[in-house]
Amino acid sequence: MIGVAVHPTEQAVVAEFFELFKTPWEFYRDEGQYDVLVCTRRQVPQNTAKLVLLYRAGTAEPETETGISVKLRHGGAMLAYEGRRLPVYGDVATFPGSRFAPVTEESAGEPAMSASRWGNRRMLRIGYDLFKEARHVLETGQPVANAGSATLEFHIALLRNLILESGIPVVEIPPLPERHSFIICLTHDIDHPVLRNHLFDHTMMGFLYRATVGTVVNVCRRRKSPRDLWINWSAALKLPFIYMGMARDFWREFDRYAELENGLASTYFVIPTRNYPGRPFVGDGVSRRAARYDVTDIRPQMQKVIAAGCEIGLHGIDTWADSAKGREERSRVTQTLGTNVTGVRMHWLFFDEKTPAVLEQAGFSYDSTVGYNETVGYRAGTTQAYKPLAAENLLELPLHVMDTALFFPGCLNLSEADAERMVWKLIDGAAEFGGALTINWHDRSIAPERLWDGFYLKLLRELKSRGAWFATAAKAVSWFRKRRSAVVETAPLKNGSIRIRASVRADDGLPGLRVRVHKPGSWQGVEETPARSTRTFVDIILNGKIDTEIRL
Numbered sequence: 001m002i003g004v005a006v007h008p009t010e011q012a013v014v015a016e017f018f019e020l021f022k023t024p025w026e027f028y029r030d031e032g033q034y035d036v037l038v039c040t041r042r043q044v045p046q047n048t049a050k051l052v053l054l055y056r057a058g059t060a061e062p063e064t065e066t067g068i069s070v071k072l073r074h075g076g077a078m079l080a081y082e083g084r085r086l087p088v089y090g091d092v093a094t095f096p097g098s099r100f101a102p103v104t105e106e107s108a109g110e111p112a113m114s115a116s117r118w119g120n121r122r123m124l125r126i127g128y129d130l131f132k133e134a135r136h137v138l139e140t141g142q143p144v145a146n147a148g149s150a151t152l153e154f155h156i157a158l159l160r161n162l163i164l165e166s167g168i169p170v171v172e173i174p175p176l177p178e179r180h181s182f183i184i185c186l187t188h189d190i191d192h193p194v195l196r197n198h199l200f201d202h203t204m205m206g207f208l209y210r211a212t213v214g215t216v217v218n219v220c221r222r223r224k225s226p227r228d229l230w231i232n233w234s235a236a237l238k239l240p241f242i243y244m245g246m247a248r249d250f251w252r253e254f255d256r257y258a259e260l261e262n263g264l265a266s267t268y269f270v271i272p273t274r275n276y277p278g279r280p281f282v283g284d285g286v287s288r289r290a291a292r293y294d295v296t297d298i299r300p301q302m303q304k305v306i307a308a309g310c311e312i313g314l315h316g317i318d319t320w321a322d323s324a325k326g327r328e329e330r331s332r333v334t335q336t337l338g339t340n341v342t343g344v345r346m347h348w349l350f351f352d353e354k355t356p357a358v359l360e361q362a363g364f365s366y367d368s369t370v371g372y373n374e375t376v377g378y379r380a381g382t383t384q385a386y387k388p389l390a391a392e393n394l395l396e397l398p399l400h401v402m403d404t405a406l407f408f409p410g411c412l413n414l415s416e417a418d419a420e421r422m423v424w425k426l427i428d429g430a431a432e433f434g435g436a437l438t439i440n441w442h443d444r445s446i447a448p449e450r451l452w453d454g455f456y457l458k459l460l461r462e463l464k465s466r467g468a469w470f471a472t473a474a475k476a477v478s479w480f481r482k483r484r485s486a487v488v489e490t491a492p493l494k495n496g497s498i499r500i501r502a503s504v505r506a507d508d509g510l511p512g513l514r515v516r517v518h519k520p521g522s523w524q525g526v527e528e529t530p531a532r533s534t535r536t537f538v539d540i541i542l543n544g545k546i547d548t549e550i551r552l
């Protein structure tokens with residue numbers, strides 16, 4: 001059991017952190033018995049815990065006893081841990097004289113940790129405030145430069161490793177659905193489902209330019225094939241006939257996703273209102289945000305995908321800022337399609353610090369807007385659905401990969417080979433940390449002139465080969481809620497085993513959970529350098545109740 005001693009203002013973020021690192025813990029009580037004490041206070045409470053983890057940049061009480069020299073840096077720093085970069089956004093302390101250096105500050109190469117004895121206990125001082133960092137990434141999010149860092153997952157991994165390497169086992173419920181290596185949410189923002197609606201507007205002009213000149217340029221750069229050139233030029237020549245209703249509108253065939261996905265459930269986010277750009281997010285110039293369609297235009301296709309087991313969510317216009325508008329936009333989609341809409345992603349990813357509370361008031365169960373327009377990666381530093389700190393019940397399913405961010409000239413502008421490297425790295429992240437990887441492939445991305453269907457198919461093949469659970473966004477969120485509702489308790493036994501009791505409801509048709517028992521490293525005393533743990537673990541499937549003993 002971990003005891004957590006923090007300032008009362010940090011309690012909400014601590015509670016959320018331990019929903020993501022789901023291991024037995026409680027807020028520190030004077031009479032509590034803990035194996036590990038995690039503390040961010042200036043004064044570490046007197047306790048019998050074998051290991052004290054003091055996460056703090058500012059001065060702390062035990063330093064006067066141990067005489068460690070501390071250097072304080074304001075405004076963040078990049079740390080290095082096991083070959084990875086761990087961005088820290090608040091103050092960072094380094095310990096130039098420390099002989100214990102698993103974590104270092106990158107620019108100066110100085111240890112950002114120190115180890116010492118404290119009475120007969122081990123004290124590890126980590127030079128940043130863990131929960132301030134968790135708050136920052138969940139509330140403010142990471143800048144584009146750090147998009148590739150699953151920062152919150154790294155913090156969890158570091159905390160877990162420090163405990164194990166101090167000879168203490170860790171029991172947790174990892175974000176891994178039973179029998180699967182991670183979760184995949186395939187999603188489609190429906191922005192341009194009818195080419196005919198775009199007569200002489202910027203979308204049509206952009207299409208014509210990219211289909212003709214743009215494709216020639218891309219063939220020269222070997223980013224498109226001569227066959228793509230043929231398809232795109234034919235598509236451009238057909239344009240007048242599409243407007244006259246004499247040729248098929250190839251953007252309307254976005255429901256071909258059902259064929260490509262072949263039974264994998266995905267989620268379609270649908271715009272409620274046509275020709276309405278919504279209220280501006282920053283400044284003016286949002287007239288282009290208005291969609292040239294609304295949900296009534298695509299009813300037959302949407303009913304087909306609903307029948308195939310897919311989910312419909314709202315692609316919100318004003319929902320991010322106004323709960324009354326949110327209810328209105330949602331009920332328009334619900335009533336037109338006759339399906340229950342519980343989730344939302346905002347068009348152009350509009351979102352601010354008040355949005356979670358606004359969405360909750362509008363009755364949404366989840367949002368999937370927190371991601372980047374211009375790059376791919378972990379805006380909130382995590383692969384997991386989390387509860388925004390301003391929300392009571394709403395979960396945020398972060399968005400990780402968007403097609404336009406990969407391929408648009410104004411964004412990453414990658415070749416398919418480079419996009420593959422970047423996305424496969426995120427798949428590796430999901431395989432390592434568990435959780436869900438959320439992908440957004442737009443409606444028109446499988447049609448001329450984008451022709452990004454080949455890449456999408458390759459991506460699907462890769463994901464299937466990695467043993468992912470393909471779930472609609474709503475199902476994935478329900479699974480995370482199930483994990484949040486699970487209870488796990490442990491008690492050490494005299495014979496060197498550990499007793500584990502855990503429970504979760506099992507009658508919900510969702511995959512079960514796992515209880516993971518990490519075996520500790522060999523470190524047993526109060527030495528300066530703990531042993532590297534063997535990082536071995538045992539998994540027990542949890543779907544209902546378990547009460548068992550595991551030998552460590």
Ligand SMILES: [Zn+2]
Nearest residue numbers: 189191347348
């Ligand atoms: Zn959109």
